[in-house]
Amino acid sequence: MTMLEQHSPVATENARPVSPFDDPECGYLQMPRGMQTFSMPITGGIPASRAGIAVLRQLAECLTAELNGIDSDRIDLDSYDEETGRFLDQVLGDGEVSALVDIPDVRWAIRESVFIGVWRLREFRPGEPARDYLEVGSVPAVLRQAGRYTSGVERPQSFPEGLMNAPSLLVEVFAKSAAFEEGQSEVINLSLLPMTENDLAYLVDVLGLAGVSILSKGYGDCRIRLTGLPNVWWVQYFNASDQMILNTLEITPIPQAAQATREDLEDSLQRIRELLALLKAS
Incomplete structure (x- = not known):
């Protein structure tokens, strides 16, 4: 669910400059590559359940609330059946941001979905079952604090x-x-x-x-x-x-x-609405 399974060490060594083949004396740092781009989730392999579509509608409502300056409630996923869980796994997918929070007596594994600003969190406490839920916003509350x-x-x-x-x-x-x-x-x-x-x-x-x-x-x-x-x-x-x-x-x-920006939230709201229209038409 998350790219972070454990905390990585803090780096202390800078990148070595590289030189272009046509000017060996001109050193520069190699820049990052490989930007991911959004693609609409493929839903054909798993049937869309009514409960799953209801979650997407809730997400659209939560995004609308956030854009209007109203804090939205989180969406609890623990009560849904296995088929709905598979549908949501496929639709939400994996975005670019993941996080791990380890503080005394609790651990959160966090992953942004393909819809920027829609976050999936799993909460682990000793002696209690794991909790699985969605939050909408620039960052989840646990990271905001x-x-x-x-x-x-x-x-x-x-x-x-x-x-x-x-x-x-x-x-x-x-x-x-x-x-x-x-x-x-x-x-x-x-x-x-x-x-x-x-x-x-x-x-x-x-x-x-x-x-x-x-x-x-x-x-x-x-x-x-x-x-x-x-x-x-x-x-x-x-x-x-x-x-x-x-x-x-x-x-x-x-x-x-x-953090997700306001423009990110607006874009995610539009894409979820497009996905809901696509599911309705299928």
Whole structure:
């Protein structure tokens, strides 16, 4: 259901420049490739159940509510029969964004559907059956609140020798996290700073991780990890060769790269309406 089965490590090594064959002295970073595009789900192999079509209508209503500034309810999938489940699996498909949230006593596996802004979540709690439901919005509620999670990291009182800019950067990041106010958003582009691999490794070690991972597969991969500080995220972009080409720290409740836009929601509403019309005609 989700591309993320476990949390991936935070990268500390930048991509090596490549040179075009006609100018060996001109080095550049290889850019991501392989953008996915939407294709209407194929529904011919599995019969459409009335319950499945009702879920699609609910999704259209939820998207309309979200676009009008009204919070929509989630759609519980646990009560549907196996045939409806197969139909919804085929229709919703797998989108470009997946996430994994591990906090004490609960784990969420999250996957965006092919309809951007329509999210499928599976919730796991010890001793309880897994829960399966849909949410509509820029991000699911559990991710919208994720920036508040923390693993309780402490600001170092001294630093090892051999570091360049990590000490001053850590002072800045700890201060910005402590002073964070709702609505703020700031990006620290580590790729533009003179940082050694030792600096980056030390930042990863000190900031720690808080059990939230997001993977967005657009042009290449964007891997997002919540640090142990509230509202401080690693956001790293990788090319087709899995080499890091952009490394940032974002101080924000949830990075923009993980969110669906209003235009995405409008497009998904239109496509669901088209799918409902197609099912009605078939």
